[in-house]
Amino acid sequence: MTGNALDAAPAAGRPRDPEVDRRVLRAAAEVFGEDGWGRFTVDAVARRAGVGKASIYLRWPNKKELLASCLEARVTPVADIDTGSVREDLVRLAGQMLTSFFGDSGRVTTRLLMDADRIPGVAERVKELRQSQVLAARAIVRRGIARGELKSGTSVTLLLDAIVGGCLNHALSTPDELRGRVGEGLTDYAEQLVDFVLGAVTAG
Amino acid sequence: MTGNALDAAPAAGRPRDPEVDRRVLRAAAEVFGEDGWGRFTVDAVARRAGVGKASIYLRWPNKKELLASCLEARVTPVADIDTGSVREDLVRLAGQMLTSFFGDSGRVTTRLLMDADRIPGVAERVKELRQSQVLAARAIVRRGIARGELKSGTSVTLLLDAIVGGCLNHALSTPDELRGRVGEGLTDYAEQLVDFVLGAVTAG
Known part of the structure; x- marks a missing residue:
């Protein structure tokens, strides 16, 4: 699976599977906590969470929204x-x-x-x-x-x-x-x- | 001027011109403060300080020593x-x-x-x-x-x-x-x- 910007816009923010949501947010927290913004990429988060990039782009239009959600959830x-x-x-x-x-x-x-x-x-x-x-x-x-x-x-x-x-x-x-x-x-x-x-x- | 690792080892740590020293340390502080370790390079510090990389390598063997000096000076x-x-x-x-x-x-x-x-x-x-x-x-x-x-x-x-x-x-x-x-x-x-x-x- 690869991320596709077209997936992102309309459906963004609507989680499909809460467990994937939680895994992605946890992975995002870990990646940001360890490496900071400089190395915070959707790719790195996807790898850490064990999900495809497309699953992330379905929920969040970009890595900024992802990081903001990650913070709000915590x-x-x-x-x-x-x-x-x-x-x-x-x-x-x-x-x-x-x-x-x-x-x-x-x-x-x-x-x-x-x-x-x-x-x-x-x-x-x-x-x-x-x-x-x-x-x-x-x-x-x-x-x-x-x-x-x-x-x-x-x-x-x-x-x-x-x-x-x-x-x-x-x-x-x-x-x-x-x-x-x-x-x-x-x-x-x-x-x-x-x-x-x-x-x-x-x-x- | 370009940096050369051969300049570095023996004379490292002996400042030649205290004003260059201060300028480099100030530039190092600014680069690190703004961009963090991820983008902290001797090149970026040299550009910010307006000195050649060789001037930095004459004083500090690597960017870690440079950052440590920068901290100690502050x-x-x-x-x-x-x-x-x-x-x-x-x-x-x-x-x-x-x-x-x-x-x-x-x-x-x-x-x-x-x-x-x-x-x-x-x-x-x-x-x-x-x-x-x-x-x-x-x-x-x-x-x-x-x-x-x-x-x-x-x-x-x-x-x-x-x-x-x-x-x-x-x-x-x-x-x-x-x-x-x-x-x-x-x-x-x-x-x-x-x-x-x-x-x-x-x-x-």
């Missing part, structure tokens, strides 16, 4: 987090971030943070997605302030930089050979980091 | 920070990190954090450099604990994850079009972040 919406407790919300937020940084081909997420704005057509989608996640994260902190759990002057930006950045630094500073072991303690780390940072700002 | 040693005050030490640490993240071709630093372990010959140098920076940063916190400025049970790891990661997240979440403006307020940001995080742990 992101758990922050907007769904609303437990009524700011500590619990932040622990879940940190846990989600750590899972995506440490998970299978976790580098997709961190690599996209770095590379996205150099890839026209993907940059816009990543920016939108990131923007909605940031807004939802800011809402978590604002609700905590409104409920009186956090001091009224709390800087939303500094608090999120410390927690989100803390997770990012934890992932970046863990050498490959320890990722498995560290990956088992992510929930503990999320709680410790949040409690550490909230020590600075909890009311009363 | 890193300000954390070990030199020791003001006697943990707050001041951390503000300087944060300031140095922000400067390197936001500086000219600041993406070299963040990109290397992501890419280094996939580049044999560079990975080891980056790891060594990072290790010595991490040890020096940990020493800053330990001195603060020893002087009674920080609570005795303070987690060195969490404190540094929050501060170093906070700087990283600040840099990553600043869109390109705002980097100039945000770059002017780095000292203020460093102080605010450190004071925010230390709010959690300062003694008394």
Whole structure:
């Protein structure tokens, strides 16, 4: 099977077999995570997924759409987090971030943070997605302030930089050979980091 | 002028003209920062620097050594920070990190954090450099604990994850079009972040 641009346009985006879909998206994440955008081709993804290029072009018109879908499929919406407790919300937020940084081909997420704005057509989608996640994260902190759990002057930006950045630094500073072991303690780390940072700002 | 491998071996690493040296290292940082390792070639760096490839090979035996030098030249040693005050030490640490993240071709630093372990010959140098920076940063916190400025049970790891990661997240979440403006307020940001995080742990 070979890819054919004519397959692509009209039917694009309509998956035929969800299992092929999942395999292709997983393969795309792996290829991008390992080699970056420079070597991200539909051909490489097809080979990794064990499907023909035509199967990919039936679903995605081009590799940019494929990468954007791949990212969207991997992101758990922050907007769904609303437990009524700011500590619990932040622990879940940190846990989600750590899972995506440490998970299978976790580098997709961190690599996209770095590379996205150099890839026209993907940059816009990543920016939108990131923007909605940031807004939802800011809402978590604002609700905590409104409920009186956090001091009224709390800087939303500094608090999120410390927690989100803390997770990012934890992932970046863990050498490959320890990722498995560290990956088992992510929930503990999320709680410790949040409690550490909230020590600075909890009311009363 | 064209590069010649025979130029390289014996005299490698001895700069002849410090200005050429600086130009090449700056060009290397720009090429790597913009295009990553995939497109990092001596040829591209020579063109960007406006020098012949031979001038580069006289100084560096290969592109891995060139990239390693480029990184080492950009890193300000954390070990030199020791003001006697943990707050001041951390503000300087944060300031140095922000400067390197936001500086000219600041993406070299963040990109290397992501890419280094996939580049044999560079990975080891980056790891060594990072290790010595991490040890020096940990020493800053330990001195603060020893002087009674920080609570005795303070987690060195969490404190540094929050501060170093906070700087990283600040840099990553600043869109390109705002980097100039945000770059002017780095000292203020460093102080605010450190004071925010230390709010959690300062003694008394």
